[in-house]
Amino acid sequence: MGEYSKEDFIQLVKRIGAYLSSKILNTQDISVWAVAGLAVAVIFTWRLLRTPAVPRRRQPKRQAPGASSSGVHTHPDANLFPSNVSSSSEDSRAQTVIDEFFQPVKPTLGQIVRQRLSDGRKVTCRLLGVILEETTPEELQNKATVRSSVLDILLEITKFCDLYLMETILDDESEKKVLTALENAGIFTSGGLVKDKVLFCSTEIGRTSFVRQLEPDWHIDSSREISTQLARFIKYQLHISTIKPERIASNVFSSSSLEQFFSV
Numbered sequence: 001m002g003e004y005s006k007e008d009f010i011q012l013v014k015r016i017g018a019y020l021s022s023k024i025l026n027t028q029d030i031s032v033w034a035v036a037g038l039a040v041a042v043i044f045t046w047r048l049l050r051t052p053a054v055p056r057r058r059q060p061k062r063q064a065p066g067a068s069s070s071g072v073h074t075h076p077d078a079n080l081f082p083s084n085v086s087s088s089s090e091d092s093r094a095q096t097v098i099d100e101f102f103q104p105v106k107p108t109l110g111q112i113v114r115q116r117l118s119d120g121r122k123v124t125c126r127l128l129g130v131i132l133e134e135t136t137p138e139e140l141q142n143k144a145t146v147r148s149s150v151l152d153i154l155l156e157i158t159k160f161c162d163l164y165l166m167e168t169i170l171d172d173e174s175e176k177k178v179l180t181a182l183e184n185a186g187i188f189t190s191g192g193l194v195k196d197k198v199l200f201c202s203t204e205i206g207r208t209s210f211v212r213q214l215e216p217d218w219h220i221d222s223s224r225e226i227s228t229q230l231a232r233f234i235k236y237q238l239h240i241s242t243i244k245p246e247r248i249a250s251n252v253f254s255s256s257s258l259e260q261f262f263s264v
Helices: 006-024 030-050 083-101 109-116 148-160 172-184 204-214 224-230
Strands: 122-126 162-168 198-201 218-221 236-240 252-255
Touching: 109 148, 122 204, 148 162, 162 204, 172 198, 198 204, 204 224, 218 224, 224 236
Parallel strands: 122 162, 122 218, 162 198, 218 236, 236 252
Antiparallel strands: none
16 A cells, blocks of 8 residues: 555554544544544545555665574564654654644635624725725716725625615716726626615715615725714724724724725
8 A cells, every 4th residue: 555554554543543532632522523533544545545656675684793693583574664763754744644634724705704794784885995096076076996906805795795885976977987987897797786786975974874874784984084973873884094093983993995904
């Protein structure tokens, strides 16, 4: 079986079993370690079966000085597997595979989004300074540019949240520019967001009113004034600001960007 004999493999499995047994005695979650032990055994078997066979070369018999005169004879295979070397090698192989098996798994973006939003089911989010590169309504009169780095995050949010986007604008042309930019970025093709869920108003008070009427679990905004006003009414908020401000309230988190908040 590969480069190891049957006896080697049995001894290796025994050592793994002993290692896992010691872990089981020190934990209450026995079922997890039982599954882990089975998985490690399967991994070892697979690796050993994949290893090409390498014939062993017998070492010439070495006779200690004076052995013939004393009548002491050494078995031909006595030095093939020195007990201390074999034990150390097997322990090393077992520990290496166990360490690889229990390496922490990097969470996916979807898992991070769900965790950070505390499984909230409705999210409202401002566009300027969060989704768009522009930061003022005046800039929207000229152009609207979607930040490409937020697209994957928005997609993950829409998978399990009811997402509403909103913004204060100065004219109808600004609204058209924003909708066109969102459409060109592919935000409406994911199936989780439709144009009817992009809301526009002419004043900051109007945006505040939108949020209170929708009663989201989370509201994301770049206006400190609006975040302060909504702190009493909304369960959680995320305040986006490039300058780290003082904490508005215990339920209002802050971040330099949407991407930073949902980073690993």
